[in-house]
Amino acid sequence: MSALSYSAELDLTHTVSSATDHELVLAVGQGDEAAFQEIVQRYRSQIINFIYRMINDYDRAIDLSQETFLRIYTSANRYQATYSFSTYIYRIASNLAISELRQRKRRRWISFFSPFRGKDDEQEQEMDFPAQAPLQDEVMIDTERRKAVTTAIQSLPEKYRLTLVMRDVEGLSYEQIVDITGLSEGTVKSRINRARNLLKDKLQKYV
Amino acid sequence: MISNKELPLTLTECRMVRETLESADFDVVIPIAIISHCKKCLTCQSYSHQLSNLRKLLRSQMQVQTPIDFDIKLRQKIAAHKHASLNVPWWKWMSQPALAATATALTIVGILIGADYFYFMPGAKPSEATISTPIAFSTPVAKKEFNNLLNNDEILTSKNSDTPKIAVPISPTNKINNYNVLATQRILANKRLVKSNGRTYLIQPRNRPEKINIEIHYGDNSSSTLPVSAIIYGAKPVVTIDNPDTSEIRSSGIIPESKIF
Numbered sequence: 001m002s003a004l005s006y007s008a009e010l011d012l013t014h015t016v017s018s019a020t021d022h023e024l025v026l027a028v029g030q031g032d033e034a035a036f037q038e039i040v041q042r043y044r045s046q047i048i049n050f051i052y053r054m055i056n057d058y059d060r061a062i063d064l065s066q067e068t069f070l071r072i073y074t075s076a077n078r079y080q081a082t083y084s085f086s087t088y089i090y091r092i093a094s095n096l097a098i099s100e101l102r103q104r105k106r107r108r109w110i111s112f113f114s115p116f117r118g119k120d121d122e123q124e125q126e127m128d129f130p131a132q133a134p135l136q137d138e139v140m141i142d143t144e145r146r147k148a149v150t151t152a153i154q155s156l157p158e159k160y161r162l163t164l165v166m167r168d169v170e171g172l173s174y175e176q177i178v179d180i181t182g183l184s185e186g187t188v189k190s191r192i193n194r195a196r197n198l199l200k201d202k203l204q205k206y207v
Numbered sequence: 208m209i210s211n212k213e214l215p216l217t218l219t220e221c222r223m224v225r226e227t228l229e230s231a232d233f234d235v236v237i238p239i240a241i242i243s244h245c246k247k248c249l250t251c252q253s254y255s256h257q258l259s260n261l262r263k264l265l266r267s268q269m270q271v272q273t274p275i276d277f278d279i280k281l282r283q284k285i286a287a288h289k290h291a292s293l294n295v296p297w298w299k300w301m302s303q304p305a306l307a308a309t310a311t312a313l314t315i316v317g318i319l320i321g322a323d324y325f326y327f328m329p330g331a332k333p334s335e336a337t338i339s340t341p342i343a344f345s346t347p348v349a350k351k352e353f354n355n356l357l358n359n360d361e362i363l364t365s366k367n368s369d370t371p372k373i374a375v376p377i378s379p380t381n382k383i384n385n386y387n388v389l390a391t392q393r394i395l396a397n398k399r400l401v402k403s404n405g406r407t408y409l410i411q412p413r414n415r416p417e418k419i420n421i422e423i424h425y426g427d428n429s430s431s432t433l434p435v436s437a438i439i440y441g442a443k444p445v446v447t448i449d450n451p452d453t454s455e456i457r458s459s460g461i462i463p464e465s466k467i468f
Contacts, residue, residue: 037278040278040281044273044277045270045273048271048273048277049270049271052271053268058271061271062274062277062280065277066277066280066281066284067284069281070281070284070285070288073285074288145264146267146268146269149264149265149268150268153265164265168233168261168262168265168266169265169266169268171232171233171266173232174230189229189230192229193229196229196258196261199261199265200257200261203261203264206260206264207257207260207261207264
């Protein structure tokens with residue numbers, strides 16, 4: 001009996017791991033917890049990264065990522081496969097991230113608890129490059145460069161940041177970005193190009 | 208010196224090369240035509256380098272680590288959401304002012320409509336009933352006229368706007384010897400009105416009732432004129448209907464809350 005159930009479990013695991021996103025969401029809609037777990041496994045890293053790049057607050061990014069998956073879970077029975085599932089989940093995540101940014105703008109709320117933020121990052125709009133003296137330690141150089149890139153991304157206006165992060169950080173296609181944002185392809189390309197030009201100016205030292 | 212003929216072509220080519228570079232995927236192989244153009248055009252070459260470096264820089268951003276307890280906390284949130292959706296407290300909607308205001312307004316409107324419906328129920332005519340004492344009908348004709356008066360639920364209008372009106376609402380609770388009157392009667396009277404203590408009364412001599420004519424409009428657009436004496440004794444009105452063919456019909460205390468205006 002136990003051997004049989006173990007075999008059935010293996011079969012189920014194999015089925016879930018080889019299922020498409022669409023099949024998984026349909027299974028979640030029917031109450032399949034294993035399918036939901038598989039979706040979380042597939043997308044959690046991407047979604048956490050995406051939201052973190054957008055809002056630059058690690059704790060809040062984790063919360064919003066969990067909120068994204070919670071919405072997937074609660075609305076799985078209403079999911080319609082008009083677009084790919086990745087588009088669907090990125091749309092939810094981007095809406096949450098934008099909502100968070102707007103709330104912050106309204107409340108002028110500043111996160112003091114993000115482990116990835118340093119004292120230098122508190123002035124979001126101003127770049128604070130490392131000192132001109134050459135750094136000996138490669139790790140330190142790398143850290144400074146990443147910090148500069150993060151700050152430069154955060155200094156971008158929200159609409160440019162969203163498209164740039166999707167395209168150049170997450171590596172989404174233009175078609176996906178068009179579907180997620182609901183913008184025209186021309187607008188998406190224009191915003192990405194504008195964001196790149198802004199970043200080039202801010203990161204001259206590194207490009 | 209670039210001729211005018213060559214200039215647009217060169218700019219067009221550079222623009223096409225840049226657009227191709229901008230929209231190319233990160234790990235895609237750049238076409239040879241683009242590479243050969245960049246070798247010749249220093250501006251495009253510089254642009255290509257800068258773009259490539261920027262994209263590499265952005266792609267090299269460190270991936271944020273997923274916390275170990277991510278799944279556990281997600282499970283807890285899902286469980287909390289399920290619990291919350293099953294046990295929504297009844298006062299939860301009060302936290303939303305717009306919803307609370309709408310619900311309150313709807314409740315008030317509902318109460319008003321309900322009260323109006325039951326108080327002035329248009330279709331609820333009383334069934335045939337026998338009105339006995341204290342109303343004494345000397346003839347069947349007088350009884351029929353009185354029933355017509357009570358049963359008529361149409362709003363009676365006067366052809367003469369200057370004519371004062373006497374409205375006699377008969378409430379559902381106003382019982383006349385087990386006779387539930389649900390209709391509203393409005394009687395038009397050609398009499399003078401006075402106001403006293405917030406009420407308007409028809410002036411009538413106590414001992415010599417003055418006869419007046421009222422015009423009753425029925426639902427089928429027919430009408431009839433009845434001689435009526437309305438006598439008010441203090442706060443308790445007494446409606447007296449005089450029929451020329453019969454003796455006086457008097458009902459005392461039938462309509463305790465008469466409104467006269």
